[in-house]
Amino acid sequence: MKNTDFVVRFAGEGGQGFLSAAIGFASANTKAGYHAQTFATFPSQITGGPTWMQTRISIDPVLSRGDEVDVLVVFNEYAYETHKNEVKENGFILYDSDQLNIEPSEKVLGIAFEKLAKTTGNARAANMVMMGALAELVGVNLSVLEDFVKERWGDTSRYGEQIVPQNIAALKLGSNEVQDRGFKLAEIEPAKPLNTSQIFLNGNEAISLGAYSAGVEFYVGYPISPATTILIWMEKNLVEKNKFVHQVSSEIEAITAIIGASYGGKKSMTATAGPGFSLMSEGLGLAWMAEIPIVVVDVQRGGPATGLPTKTEQSDLLSSITPAHGDVSLPVVAPGTVEECFYATIEAFNWAEKYQGPVILLSEHGLAERQQNIPKPDINSLKIENRIINQSTDNYYRYESQGISPMPIPGSPGPYVANASEHDKMGDTTHLPERHIEMTERRFKKLEILKDSKYEYINSKSEIILMPWGGSKGPGFEAFEKLQEKNIDIGWAYTMFLNPLPEKLLIELQSKKLVIVPELNYLGQFSSLLRSQGVNAKSITQYTGLPFKVQYLVDQITELSSKR
DSSP, rough: OSSEEEEEEEETTTSSHHHHHEEEEEEHHHHHHHHEEEEEOOSSSOSSEEEEEEEEEESSSSOSOOOSEEEEESSSSSHHHHHHGGGGEEEEEEEEETOOOOBBBBEEEEEEEEEEEETTOOOGGGGHHHHHHHHHHTOOOHHHHHHHHHHHOOOOHHHHHSSHHHHHHHHHHHHHHHHHTOOOOOOOOOOOOOOOOOOEEEHHHHHHHHHHHOOOOOEEEEOOOOTHHHHHHHHHHHSSSOOOOEOSSSSSHHHHHHHHHHHHTEEEEEEOOOHHHHHHHHHHHHHHTTTEEEEEEEEOOOOOOOOOTTTOOOOOOOHHSSSSSSSOOOOOEOOOOEEEEHHHHHHHHHHHHHSSSSSEEEEHHHSSSSEEEEEEEGGGGGOOOHHHHHHHOOOOOOSSSSOOOOOOOSSSSSSOOOSOOOOTTTBBBOHHHHHHHHHOOOOOOOGGGGTTOEEEEEEOOSSSSEEEGGGGGGHHHHHHHHHTTTTOOOOEEOSSEEESOHHHHHHHHHHSSSSEESSSSHHHHHHHHTTTTTTTTEEOOOSSSSSOOOOHHHHHHHHHHOOO
16 A cells, blocks of 8 residues: 655754755755755754754645654764654654664664765765655655756756766666665655646745735844845845835834834835834834734744743734734734745735724744745735825824724824824824724724634634644644544634634634633743633643644643543
8 A cells, every 4th residue: 555645853963954955855846846844953053963864755635743653764874863752653763874873673764875976986975865865765756866966966057967877877876775774664656746836945935025025125134043034035026116225223223114114115024033123113102003914924933031042832822913012912923834824925915904003913833944946926916005104185194093094104284293192183293082992992993904804714613623723733634633643522713813713713613512622832922812801711732842643732721622
């Protein structure tokens, strides 16, 4: 019987080059029609330290990184000792026999990667030898990797005429070594034909492309893991006339700069992580008070303080909703997949324009670094909200109504006073109690127009609902499918739009006996938010810096369901 998917883990020390090999292996298989998803975890130092990356290849869309490992590729003894127990019973461990001394067994395969690479004339082709051996082990046709090599290094003017034949020779050497020794997993089924064009990218790239498609005109940011690559993408790509990108000296400068740019009429955005987001608190309060549209991306990492800067967590939800002092409730959009990172960014810009204020796009490290193939978006089908600009010169008051009023742009018709103090309908400062009541109610009333967002709802008649958020969606849905196979009566709910929640979904949740929320934090933040809105919600929490394993969720959900 053929496999429908397999999981490969590469483990060693940072700087050994296997992260690029893992991404290359995944990318090559997506070009052959398979689905792939990567997961990486590494320490916060620049180089060195225990690092590993996992690649899951499947004939179907990949929901999670995979619980167990089919093939473990180790690059040092520490990696072998740390990860060997996560290999499946019928799996294999692959290593460089010239670098490590591991006791032989029927599931351990040592190959002299570097020595074989040297026979091709290119000692740097050791990873190609390894990938050829890996392809043979898991039953991937070697032509898949050969095509990848030709595409990656086929430019002879840049790479020379020898690099492609040398790398292909290295692939064949690795494959032949496995064949000669008789090691083999069950062959993977042929890839299913795909109906749409695919692109292979990570979550931060998807966010950047989403912002570009939404019409971002002004981007400034300060480097911070794991959000820095968004700044780098913008510096390389947001280069047209009347577009602006700049690296500033602090997150405080970033938030005030994008507020100023939006005040001047530009769609503006920045991206940061938890520590930087904390520094933006006062600026976010200003944008809420003055009703200025901006998008702030918070790529969550382990906290608080410096915390776990290169690990994943979902612990900034409550602070993203109420980052400023006083009565504030910021809209929050939280994508759950790489594909959703693209569309969630567009929705965040649309929300900012529709309700005229700051919107938080809440991503996380596990999405930022995850490489995955997704259907290529149809740019022409996107709905983009643009600024409603005041054109009237007759007695115009910026903050007059309880709804949305057109925004005057400085230098164009209509007076515009953007004031961080409480103000009257014109924007002038006032401390009168009745004006504070009026404007507070105006600011919160605007959130009502955001309550018609989309959501997923399956088995709606079940009294128990599983509702993850953010990057826990994939493992959550895979667990849901396994529970369905076991005939456990449970429903599924999910939305990217966490604040405000879709009104119809909230009404449904309020009628259920129990809503189970898997989330990567200690406090159970989303379930506490749901309980504050009349939902009987209980969290399954994890705060290891790693994503959920599917079987862990299945066990926990089964236990919670049985108690009801």
